[in-house]
Amino acid sequence: MPDSKPQSAATLNYAADTATARDAQRARASARAILPVDRREFVRFPHLYRVLHACMIVSFLTLALTGLSLKFSYTSWAAKLSRLLGGFETAGYVHRFAAVVMFFTFTVHVIGLFKQKRRDKTTWKAILFGPNTLLPNKRDLHEFVATIKWFVGMGPRPQYGRWTYWEKFDYFAVFWGIVVIGSTGLTLWFPVFFTRFLPGPFINVATIIHSDEALLATGFIFTVHFFNTHLRPEKFPMDTTIFTGHMPLAELKRDKPREYAELVASGELEQHLEEPQPEIVVKTIRVFAWIALGTGFSVVIWILYAMLFAYR
Ligand code: HEM
Numbered sequence: 001m002p003d004s005k006p007q008s009a010a011t012l013n014y015a016a017d018t019a020t021a022r023d024a025q026r027a028r029a030s031a032r033a034i035l036p037v038d039r040r041e042f043v044r045f046p047h048l049y050r051v052l053h054a055c056m057i058v059s060f061l062t063l064a065l066t067g068l069s070l071k072f073s074y075t076s077w078a079a080k081l082s083r084l085l086g087g088f089e090t091a092g093y094v095h096r097f098a099a100v101v102m103f104f105t106f107t108v109h110v111i112g113l114f115k116q117k118r119r120d121k122t123t124w125k126a127i128l129f130g131p132n133t134l135l136p137n138k139r140d141l142h143e144f145v146a147t148i149k150w151f152v153g154m155g156p157r158p159q160y161g162r163w164t165y166w167e168k169f170d171y172f173a174v175f176w177g178i179v180v181i182g183s184t185g186l187t188l189w190f191p192v193f194f195t196r197f198l199p200g201p202f203i204n205v206a207t208i209i210h211s212d213e214a215l216l217a218t219g220f221i222f223t224v225h226f227f228n229t230h231l232r233p234e235k236f237p238m239d240t241t242i243f244t245g246h247m248p249l250a251e252l253k254r255d256k257p258r259e260y261a262e263l264v265a266s267g268e269l270e271q272h273l274e275e276p277q278p279e280i281v282v283k284t285i286r287v288f289a290w291i292a293l294g295t296g297f298s299v300v301i302w303i304l305y306a307m308l309f310a311y312r
Contacts, residue, residue, distance in 0.1 A: 040273035041246035048112055053242050055105040056174070057292050062098035064218045064299055066091040071211055072306040099185055106178050131262075132162040134172075140165035161258040166228050177217045184210035218303065222296035230293065238293065243285040244277045 045053075069078040069091050082091045117127060128135055142158075144165050149155035163171075187194045187206040195203065230238045234255065241247045253260045263269040276282075 039276060041248055041276050042252045043245055043272050043274050044241055044247050045245040050243060050245050052105050052109055055101060059098045059102040061295050063095060066095040067214050074312050075306050075310050077302055134163055134168055136168050159258040160256050170225055180213050181210060218299055222300045226296060238289055240285055243289060
């Protein structure tokens, strides 16, 4: 065998893209001849991120269900839900418990960022302004404009990289949401403490902000975030990447062509490949994800019903 270090189908596929058509045919034929079937997938999210996202889903759904059952307590739906939970008072306790889980998830994520920085021996400047930053930058603006052009048939699909502009938006929406909903929620939880240094009417203001920001957050996540992640034609009916951590190579190549090209060019693609998760894990994940999606969509329908037909 001439090759001492066998290359994966992924690397050969990339070579095939850039070579002439005949070279490409030869590369594919030789890949078939020398490689066993390469089932490995691209690892997009490490283990900690998958666990934290699952905690975020469970805590957010619990907060939305219990919080909205208080907000729309005059609807029969809310009465049934809170009876199921043991009454409106218990719903309030469950709400507070889920809030603690959400604060904990957020704190672990921030600590994880510091640990990652130390492990990768990098700087905050490189993390915040490097090519794979989660901060919005000029390229995102260009990709946003290019995406609109693509939507109306005036250009090709942009060569998205590690994070698209809408993924960055979703990420920071959580930061913003936790600051606004979290701080007002704590004010409602500990009114005596907060009114030691804030004027009393601020409790009323905090209730309005908390309540309306909750509507905004649930409305956004269960429609825009769900559509962008699961319902767009390439992903329909569900994208399990955040749960399994894996995505097929073909999907990486189609969805994030710039990231794929950069990984191949730097020779780092191989170290991000792993065997797929066992079938039973994928099936369990699908059941969990279907329950989460179904609950989210039901909450949207409930909000619409309460706002349009029963609002008080
Ligand atoms: C993350 C930290 C949060 C804390 C500390 C918190 C805390 C609270 C507290 C103490 C109340 C008053 C409950 C009662 O009267 O028994 C409340 C109400 C409420 N919460 Fe939260 N909450 C948080 C997050 C959320 C989230 C993420 C949502 C929705 C997505 C939400 C939606 C609501 C709603 C709709 C109400 C009822 C407000 C009203 O009466 O109009 N909360 N929250």
